Amino acid sequence: MARQARQIERSFPRLSPLADVAVQGRFGADKGTAGVTLSVRHPLSIATVIARKGKGKTLADALAALKGATVLWAGPDQYFVQAEGRGEGALAAELTATLQGVASVSEQSHGRVVIRVEGPRSRAVLAKGTPVDLHASEFPLGKSALTQMAHVGVHITRVSEDGFDLLVFRGFSESFWEWLCEQSEEFGYLVR
Known part of the structure; x- marks a missing residue:
């Protein structure tokens, strides 16, 4: 992908x-x-990440361990994730795979x-x-x-x-x- x-x-x-x-x-x-x-x-590359119900802490921990991207607070259990040097849709695809079951990810680039x-x-x-x-x-x-x-x-x-x-x-x-x-x-x- x-x-x-x-x-x-x-x-x-x-x-x-x-x-x-x-x-x-x-x-x-x-x-x-x-x-x-x-x-x-x-x-x-920009993606919106929103925690699924009851997964706020799990998401925060997963994003804290994320490498090669900047994570910005965007509201309760919501974040913008930004990265340079990624191909079209690559950041959102990576986050979707990494955060499966924990958060919803939306491409915003x-x-x-x-x-x-x-x-x-x-x-x-x-x-x-x-x-x-x-x-x-x-x-x-x-x-x-x-x-x-x-x-x-x-x-x-x-x-x-x-x-x-x-x-x-x-x-x-x-x-x-x-x-x-x-x-x-x-x-x-x-x-x-």
Whole structure:
């Protein structure tokens, strides 16, 4: 199954829904170094994993032992699992086989987009759209939250000192990207 998925991926590479919008360059206020850097994490394999009734602890233990993937909290007994360098559907197939009888797994790679927001002004930009306290003392490295920004449901995770990953539905990604760029203009922003 994984071999077949790699062959499909080579034949039909995943295209980012933001490929035409996330144009690389420096934008906004021109006051030296950009305060914010925006990038699209693509291609990225994403799966939703939800524990079956009474299997929450078993699932949490199984995901804690998972290698080569990042596990993010997404609600009670629910997780997003992300991995780079996997073929089309390979992550979901691996998780389905590993977690059989413990959890339900749903492929999300085409349905979700991850935008990384980094830089010394990243918190200021994100604070314009969410009531979540993103200060390091309240939102430590690795913490995730579900919130709304610009009327879009967002799963936010702190990934570095001044870096956050925002997981949004593909259908909202373009308008959300435009909102994010507008909010970053006053600080100057770089798109990678």
